[in-house]
Amino acid sequence: xxxxxxxxxxxxxxxxxxxxxxxxxxxxxxxxxxxxxxxxxxxxxxxxxxxxxxxxxxxxxxxxxxxxxxxxxxxxxxxxxxxxxxxxxxxxxxxxxxxxxxxxxxxxxxxxxxxxxxxxxxxxxxxxxxxxxxxxxxxxxxxxxxxxxxxxxxxxxxxxxxxxxxxxxxxxxxxxxxxxxxxxxxxxxxxxxxxxxxxxxxxxxxxxxxxxxxxxxxxxxxxxxxxxxxxxxxxxxxxxxxxxxxxxx
Amino acid sequence: xxxxxxxxxxxxxxxxxxxxxxxxxxxxxxxxxxxxxxxxxxxxxxxxxxxxxxxxxxxxxxxxxxxxxxxxxxxxxxxxxxxxxxxxxxxxxxxxxxxxxxxxxxxxxxxxxxxxxxxxxxxxxxxxxxxxxxxxxxxxxxxxxxxxxxxxxxxxxxxxxxxxxxxxxxxxxxxxxxxxxxxxxxxxxxxxxxxxxxxxxxxxxxxxxxxxxxxxxxxxxxxxxxxxxxxxxxxxxxxxxxxxx
Numbered sequence: 001x002x003x004x005x006x007x008x009x010x011x012x013x014x015x016x017x018x019x020x021x022x023x024x025x026x027x028x029x030x031x032x033x034x035x036x037x038x039x040x041x042x043x044x045x046x047x048x049x050x051x052x053x054x055x056x057x058x059x060x061x062x063x064x065x066x067x068x069x070x071x072x073x074x075x076x077x078x079x080x081x082x083x084x085x086x087x088x089x090x091x092x093x094x095x096x097x098x099x100x101x102x103x104x105x106x107x108x109x110x111x112x113x114x115x116x117x118x119x120x121x122x123x124x125x126x127x128x129x130x131x132x133x134x135x136x137x138x139x140x141x142x143x144x145x146x147x148x149x150x151x152x153x154x155x156x157x158x159x160x161x162x163x164x165x166x167x168x169x170x171x172x173x174x175x176x177x178x179x180x181x182x183x184x185x186x187x188x189x190x191x192x193x194x195x196x197x198x199x200x201x202x203x204x205x206x207x208x209x210x211x212x213x214x215x216x217x218x219x220x221x222x223x224x225x226x227x228x229x230x231x232x233x234x235x236x237x238x239x240x241x242x243x244x245x246x247x248x249x
Numbered sequence: 250x251x252x253x254x255x256x257x258x259x260x261x262x263x264x265x266x267x268x269x270x271x272x273x274x275x276x277x278x279x280x281x282x283x284x285x286x287x288x289x290x291x292x293x294x295x296x297x298x299x300x301x302x303x304x305x306x307x308x309x310x311x312x313x314x315x316x317x318x319x320x321x322x323x324x325x326x327x328x329x330x331x332x333x334x335x336x337x338x339x340x341x342x343x344x345x346x347x348x349x350x351x352x353x354x355x356x357x358x359x360x361x362x363x364x365x366x367x368x369x370x371x372x373x374x375x376x377x378x379x380x381x382x383x384x385x386x387x388x389x390x391x392x393x394x395x396x397x398x399x400x401x402x403x404x405x406x407x408x409x410x411x412x413x414x415x416x417x418x419x420x421x422x423x424x425x426x427x428x429x430x431x432x433x434x435x436x437x438x439x440x441x442x443x444x445x446x447x448x449x450x451x452x453x454x455x456x457x458x459x460x461x462x463x464x465x466x467x468x469x470x471x472x473x474x475x476x477x478x479x480x481x482x483x484x485x486x487x488x489x490x491x492x493x494x
Contacts (some may be wrong), residue, residue, distance in 0.1 A: 081400040083397070087397050091415045091493035091494070100403040103411055105401065105407075105409060150401065
């Protein structure tokens, strides 16, 4: 599943303003090469904005600062993106959706590879179905296959599993982790359980800056039922709730 | 099938009431002819009515096709050209302030008594609804799709044809539904203002000679044609919608 080349580390530092007010200031975030970085935090704090800035998407605000890959090359064209909604056009079947990137770029679609990836995410018998004939979990699998098809060294995931039920979500986390190997991944999430399972590093984004969460010694993908995992998840939830109380006061 | 039956029942009741009103009031047949008289007129003048109906049908169909194509082309042009958005869009909106009916005498003057002035009338009346509904649809593509396309390094014209256009087909379909209602109005108004053929012309002629039963017969055929047209376009619109949902 790994794309060619070596995944770059990514550094973002700077200040972001929207409507004249700073959303964050002096933020320094590093995504380590080939690792999963999870970004948590209260709603409206700018998690998705950070992801969109790295992706080079419009944010509706002003960013002053730097975003760079540590290998010096531009990030444009090296990023694959997954959002909370599956973003499967309702008029395309799974296979065509997976090939969408190639068609949008005017490249020759590699059907053979698309079929392999669709098989890899467990949708082999569904590749001619449209999204309306698939469950939410299957649709996110198709979106993952499309993300893998893009064959990029950086994957930016904006709450991709948040609309799934708990069991499907755990399954998707495992599949995504196994398939997105050797890539630099940023996962924006509001779920401490997900962050602790998947993150090599987990940060809380707060108005005053980043706060790194303590994680178990072992590496992800962390076992769902291990005591150390559960403990770290509970700690992270406690911290999130404390932040929420502080903000309310 | 069920719906067809319902329509038939309603129509039968309406015809019955119509006949009863005519009998009960004893109204003169050159004011309001009864349904039997109208049916007789329809039968007696079937060749004439069919001939005129063909003319109107041709005007409406050609007008509809041209309006649908021109409207779609305009919407696409507005999407790709900032210059068109700047100069053409305000003009389009302003042009809607002019009642199209007021242009009918002018069109007759310029394009004559033949079918072209009526076709143009139909085109003018449906062009704006088609163009504006399609343009709205093209602009309202789910921003998530556009973000995705952006990260994929998509070419802008491919985004237009692979994402924006399919996503806007339901809007275009509603534009077509509107057009199917408006196009016959345009053609008939054109015929009223100046024509030598068509159902509108026949109605005017019949009315001038106090042949109100013939006028009703022509009106009936016109109504039937409009309903069929609406149903036909509705089916095409449904197909367009189903293709992308």
